[in-house]
Amino acid sequence: MRKVAYVLGLPVVLFAAWYLISAGSESFYAPPLRDILASFGRTWTLDRLQADVLPSLLRLTAGFLLAAVIGVALGVAIGLGPRLRATVEPVLEFFRAIPPPVLVPVIMLFAGIGNGMKIIVIVFGCVWPVLLNTVEGVRAVDSVQLDTARAYGINGFDRIRRVVLPSASPQIAAGLRQALSIAIILMVISEMFAASNGLGFTIVQFQRSFAIPEMWSGIILLGLLGFGLSLLFRLAEGRALRWYHGLRAASKGR
Amino acid sequence: MRGLLGLAGLLVIVEALPRSGLVDDGYLPPTSRIVAALGDEVVTAEFWQAVADTLTAWVIGLAVAVAAGVVVGVAIGAVPVLRAATSSTIEFLRPIPSVALIPLAVLLYGTDLGSTLLLVVYAAFWQVLVQVLYGVADVDPIADETARSFRFGAWARIRHVLWPTALPYVFTGVRLAASVALVLAVTAELVIGAPGLGKMIAVAQTSGAVPDMYALIAVTGLLGVAINLAARAFERRTLAWHQSVRGEVPA
Amino acid sequence: MLSVSGLRKVYQPHVEALRDLTFTVERGELVCLVGPSGCGKTTLLRCIAGLLEPTGGKVSLDGREVSGPPPGLAMVFQEYGRSLFPWMTVRDNVELPLKQKRLPRTRRSALVEESLTAVGLAGSESAYPWQLSGGMQQRVAIARAVAYEPSTLLMDEPFAAVDAQTRADLEDLVRSLWQRLGVTVLFITHDIDEAVYLGQRVLMLSSSPTVVQDEITVDLPAERDQLHTRADPRFTELRTHVYEQIQAAKLSTRTG
Numbered sequence: 001m002r003k004v005a006y007v008l009g010l011p012v013v014l015f016a017a018w019y020l021i022s023a024g025s026e027s028f029y030a031p032p033l034r035d036i037l038a039s040f041g042r043t044w045t046l047d048r049l050q051a052d053v054l055p056s057l058l059r060l061t062a063g064f065l066l067a068a069v070i071g072v073a074l075g076v077a078i079g080l081g082p083r084l085r086a087t088v089e090p091v092l093e094f095f096r097a098i099p100p101p102v103l104v105p106v107i108m109l110f111a112g113i114g115n116g117m118k119i120i121v122i123v124f125g126c127v128w129p130v131l132l133n134t135v136e137g138v139r140a141v142d143s144v145q146l147d148t149a150r151a152y153g154i155n156g157f158d159r160i161r162r163v164v165l166p167s168a169s170p171q172i173a174a175g176l177r178q179a180l181s182i183a184i185i186l187m188v189i190s191e192m193f194a195a196s197n198g199l200g201f202t203i204v205q206f207q208r209s210f211a212i213p214e215m216w217s218g219i220i221l222l223g224l225l226g227f228g229l230s231l232l233f234r235l236a237e238g239r240a241l242r243w244y245h246g247l248r249a250a251s252k253g254r
Numbered sequence: 255m256r257g258l259l260g261l262a263g264l265l266v267i268v269e270a271l272p273r274s275g276l277v278d279d280g281y282l283p284p285t286s287r288i289v290a291a292l293g294d295e296v297v298t299a300e301f302w303q304a305v306a307d308t309l310t311a312w313v314i315g316l317a318v319a320v321a322a323g324v325v326v327g328v329a330i331g332a333v334p335v336l337r338a339a340t341s342s343t344i345e346f347l348r349p350i351p352s353v354a355l356i357p358l359a360v361l362l363y364g365t366d367l368g369s370t371l372l373l374v375v376y377a378a379f380w381q382v383l384v385q386v387l388y389g390v391a392d393v394d395p396i397a398d399e400t401a402r403s404f405r406f407g408a409w410a411r412i413r414h415v416l417w418p419t420a421l422p423y424v425f426t427g428v429r430l431a432a433s434v435a436l437v438l439a440v441t442a443e444l445v446i447g448a449p450g451l452g453k454m455i456a457v458a459q460t461s462g463a464v465p466d467m468y469a470l471i472a473v474t475g476l477l478g479v480a481i482n483l484a485a486r487a488f489e490r491r492t493l494a495w496h497q498s499v500r501g502e503v504p505a
Numbered sequence: 506m507l508s509v510s511g512l513r514k515v516y517q518p519h520v521e522a523l524r525d526l527t528f529t530v531e532r533g534e535l536v537c538l539v540g541p542s543g544c545g546k547t548t549l550l551r552c553i554a555g556l557l558e559p560t561g562g563k564v565s566l567d568g569r570e571v572s573g574p575p576p577g578l579a580m581v582f583q584e585y586g587r588s589l590f591p592w593m594t595v596r597d598n599v600e601l602p603l604k605q606k607r608l609p610r611t612r613r614s615a616l617v618e619e620s621l622t623a624v625g626l627a628g629s630e631s632a633y634p635w636q637l638s639g640g641m642q643q644r645v646a647i648a649r650a651v652a653y654e655p656s657t658l659l660m661d662e663p664f665a666a667v668d669a670q671t672r673a674d675l676e677d678l679v680r681s682l683w684q685r686l687g688v689t690v691l692f693i694t695h696d697i698d699e700a701v702y703l704g705q706r707v708l709m710l711s712s713s714p715t716v717v718q719d720e721i722t723v724d725l726p727a728e729r730d731q732l733h734t735r736a737d738p739r740f741t742e743l744r745t746h747v748y749e750q751i752q753a754a755k756l757s758t759r760t761g
Contacts, residue, residue, distance in 0.1 A: 007342040014343065029361050086256035091264050097478025099437040101444055102452065102471050105459035109281045144587035151554050151580040152602035152653065162601060166592040181349065185441075188353045192445055200353075207357035215357050223350035230349035243592040243633055250635045 031213045040217035048202075053221075056199040059115060060187045063122025067179055071127045072172060075134025076160060079168070085135060092132060100125030100182055101189045113194035118187070125186045126179035133175025137168025170244045173237050180233055184226055199225070283465040288472065291465035301454070308450035308477070311367055311439040312432075315374030319435065320428055322375070323382025328420070331390025332412055348384065352377040352438055353445075360446055370442040370450070377438045378431035385430070389423025390416060422493055429485040436481055440474050451477075506532050507553070507657055507689060511562030514548050522548045524714035526562070532656075535683050535690040537700035539747060540710030540718075541755050546693045549715070550661045553691070554580050567656060579655035583662040585643040589634040595621070596630040599649045606653075620652035621645075623685075624678060640671035644678070651682060657689040665695070673731050676703055680729060697751065701725075701744045702734060709747060711754040719750045 019033045044053075078085050103124050111117035141164055149155075149163045165172075191200030203218035205211075238245070265285045272279035283291075295301045330336045352373050359369040393416055401411045443452025451474055458467040512526040522545040530536045540546055551557035553564050555574040564571040566578060579602075582588040589598050596617055603613045621627050624644040634642050643663055650658055660679070664672045680703060683690050694700050700707045704723050711718040723743060725734060734740055 006338045010339050010343045011346065029358075083256065087260040087263070089260070090257040091260045093482070094261075094475050094479055097433070097482060098471060098475035099440040099452075099478065101437075101441040102455055102474055104444075105455060105467060106471065108459075109464065142587045144582055144584045145590060147551075147556055148580070148582060148588045148590075150556055151574050151578070152605065152649075153574055153576065154601065154605050158605065163590065166590065169592070181351065184351045185353050188351060188356075189441065189445060192353075192356065203354075203357055207360060212361075215361075219354045219358065222354035223347075226349040226351045226354070227346055243635075246633060247591045247635045 029212060031216065035213045036216040036220070039213035040220065043214050043217050044221060052197050052202045053199055053225075055115075055197050056187055056191065059118045059190075059198075060122065060183055063119045063186070064126060064180060064183045066119070067123045067126035067183070068130055068176060070123065071130025071175065071179070072134050072165075074127075075131045075172075076138055076164065076168075078131070079135040079138025080160075080164070085139075092128065092135075096128040096132060100186055104186075104190055104193050108194065118190040118195070118198075121190045122183050122186045126183050129178035129182070130172070130175040133171045133178075134168060137171030138164055140171070141167045170241055173241060177230075177233060177237070180229060181226075184229065188222065280464060283468060287465045288468045291463075292469035292472070295466060295469055304449065304451045304454045305473070305477075307367075307448075308436075308439050308443065308452070311370040311374060311442075311448070311450060312435050312481075314367075315371050315439065316378055316428075316432055316435045318371070319375045319378035319431055320382050323379050323427065323431070324386055324424060327383045327386025327390065328412065328416065331387055331420070332408070332416060337387075337390075344383070344387075348380045353441070356442070356445055359442070365447045365449075367448060369446050370439055370448045373442045374435045374438045378435040381431040381434055382424070382427040385423045385427030386420055389420030392423070393419045425489045425493060429482075429489055432481050432485045433478060436474075436478055506530065506568070507564075507566050507691065509549075509553065509562070509564050512549070512552060512559050512564060513561035514545070514552060514557070515560045521714035523552070523559075524716050526710075526715060526717060528708055528717055528720070530657075530689055530691055532567075532689055533687050534706070535680075535692065535704055536706045536708060537704035538691065538693045538708050538710060539695065539697055539700040539751065540715065541712050541751055542695055543713060544710045544754075545713045545715040546695075546710065547661060549710075550580075550659055550691075550693055554578060554659055577656040579650035579653040579658050581643075581646050581650050581658070581660045581663045583665050585639065585646045585663075585666070586634075588646055589642060589649075591633065591635055594631050594633055595626065595637075595645050598634065598645060599652050602649065602653050616652040616654070617648075620648040623651060623682060624648045638671075640667045640675065643667060643675060647675075647678065647682070651686065655688060657691070658683075660690065660692045662694055663692075664699070672699075677731065679703060684727075697744050697747050698735070701740060701747060702729065702731075707743075707747055709750045709754065718754045721746060 015033075022030060022032045023034065025032050078088060100121075104121050107117050107121050107124065111120050145163055145167060146159075149159050154162060187198075188200035188203075191198035192204050195201040199218070199222060203215060203222070206215035206218055268282065268288070269285040271277040272282050272284045279287075330340055355373055355376060359372045363369040363372065397415050397419075398411065401415050406414065439450065440452040440455075442448055443450035444456050445452075447453050447456065451470055455467055455470045455474075458464075458470060507530040509529070510527045512523055513521075514523040515521050526549065528536075538546060538549070548557065552559045553566075553571065555564075555571045555578075566575045569575065590601070593601065599617045599620060600613055603616060608616070617630070618627070621630060624647050626641065626644050626648060629637065629641070629645075634645060637645070646663070664675050667675065676699060679690070679692070682688075692700075692703055694703075701723055706720060706722050708720050709718045710716070721743060725737060725739060725743075
């Protein structure tokens with residue numbers, strides 16, 4: 001009971017405060033929350049969700065998954081080869097330091113303004129945290145675990161699949177979490193630049209046509225999306241890394 | 255040493271790809287032409303003005319975010335009731351993508367510095383706040399009870415127990431916030447058109463000055479690397495005295 | 506049969522860990538290796554297990570020269586916490602090497618069940634290693650080695666990190682498994698009592714750079730137990746002898 005109060009208390013208070021304070025608002029930019037909510041229902045109809053939100057989510061998923069696969073595969077290769085790593089590390093640091101949205105104009109040159117461009121932008125922005133975290137995780141694989149694998153004849157691809165990847169998985173998950181928030185940002189930015197549909201495109205359209213309550217409803221939808229995806233990721237991570245959280249709790253208790 | 259080889263390799267590849275015709279040099283100009291464009295840029299006052307604008311937004315945004323993050327974090331962390339009451343709200347607000355605020359920023363501030371600052375502060379604030387909260391949660395209960403048994407007041411406990419424990423986390427937060435702040439500063443300039451390097455990239459793109467665009471992007475990357483290196487060095491130096499860092503030094 | 510002849514290992518730059526080691530372990534024998542700390546026991550073991558390339562000399566197992574981890578060999582590491590894979594349950598840990606041997610599923614589950622029962626862990630199959638105590642984790646590692654059906658079992662100070670009572674139990678477990686399965690066991694330890702209590706023979710190593718300092722045959726009865734064997738006057742004599750040799754080995758390096 002008390003826990004529920006703690007979880008819901010502040011959000012309810014804030015929501016109520018926004019609702020009440022904005023109720024009589026005459027300000028053009030900050031319309032009453034009541035109007036925003038009303039426009040939320042009107043704006044994000046099933047058709048709209050299908051026409052604008054679904055394409056955004058599909059591009060996000062495709063880009064994120066591709067980045068994950070590429071990042072992990074390259075990260076394992078680089079992490080297992082110390083010479084390769086020493087050679088490419090500064091280059092990787094440089095690519096990671098480039099603010100990902102500036103890649104949009106570059107990739108537009110190569111891939112136009114279609115779905116391909118948006119997916120490539122997401123891949124190119126997301127791949128670095130996955131890659132660098134995988135390299136770190138692979139480097140940190142325990143030497144006794146590797147010896148054990150070798151002593152029991154676990155070699156080649158099996159060693160990577162059964163020992164190296166699981167051992168690096170907590171680090172990889174950390175990289176994927178960073179990549180997910182970058183992916184959402186790039187999804188929106190790439191649509192703001194050049195698109196005919198998508199969440200980012202629609203919100204900018206509302207802003208440009210001064211449809212303020214609709215714009216606010218779009219911002220709220222984006223917020224809900226970000227929250228929902230991060231919740232989903234946390235659930236998936238909690239499942240996949242149950243052993244890791246248990247191990248940490250066990251070694252802390254000791 | 256090997257790293258230099260890797261960088262040299264990148265430059266050679268970027269030179270060779272368009273020259274060999276594998277990639278259209280209208281899309282990817284060779285290294286030499288990008289470097290030449292960079293050379294032309296760095297002698298203009300406009301370029302340095304853009305760098306100064308970006309860094310101004312970065313510095314102000316970061317400072318505001320760090321100050322707000324630390325104050326809010328310590329206040330929430332020091333009062334258990336507050337911590338319990340705010341955690342769900344923070345968990346909800348944190349993953350909201352900063353770019354969702356772009357339309358709002360445009361409406362409120364147009365293409366001024368304010369637009370950039372709104373995004374930078376919003377994104378960097380969470381990095382600091384979350385780290386400070388981790389740090390506060392790391393306070394050793396025995397140390398806190400010791401302080402209490404000597405009848406330390408709330409303020410003294412914050413100063414002598416909570417703050418020293420949280421400090422390494424604060425620095426981690428500042429380091430993370432520093433790179434996020436740069437990303438958002440450039441993004442805001444690029445998308446909204448606020449003055450700075452990002453806007454120059456957008457202008458170069460629309461006017462078809464491809465080598466200049468690559469040169470400017472490389473500059474943002476170098477700025478990012480420089481900020482990362484500086485933040486890491488700063489973290490190491492300021493924390494050299496600190497237990498948690500000393501403990502990591504191999505005997 | 507395990508034979509080590511003229512084994513030498515020099516780490517770069519010029520750190521001679523093993524100088525010249527020659528000994529054999531007959532099929533089905535249980536031999537303990539003791540030596541002062543830092544005498545290169547682990548280097549020796551890693552050479553035998555094919556995890557480390559020796560600088561000179563050779564190791565052969567059942568007549569075949571070792572040039573990589575040999576198939577009939579199983580190893581139990583000192584660091585059980587790091588040798589078991591924390592992302593796998595006890596069952597999966599024991600089963601993984603059997604999958605690599607491409608054994609059919611039914612055979613695998615029979616071996617897993619048998620070996621876990623043999624080490625007294627039946628019923629813990631679905632637990633994760635980190636949910637178990639240190640002694641139980643080392644039992645899992647032993648079960649994994651036993652299930653592999655090796656001809657030779659290498660044990661690298663397996664009980665150095667468990668408490669004294671668990672240790673006594675595990676020593677008896679090793680003796681009984683060895684007697685039942687008839688495997689060749691090479692057991693490395695720094696504990697003199699443990700070496701004498703477990704072994705049929707005890708090889709004493711010198712300090713690094715290592716050679717075989719001395720060797721004794723343990724003429725205690727085959728049926729041993731913690732209470733009576735350790736109180737046997739012959740046990741005391743043997744352990745005194747080994748102790749003296751180890752002390753001498755330490756002294757000779759200090760003066761030399």
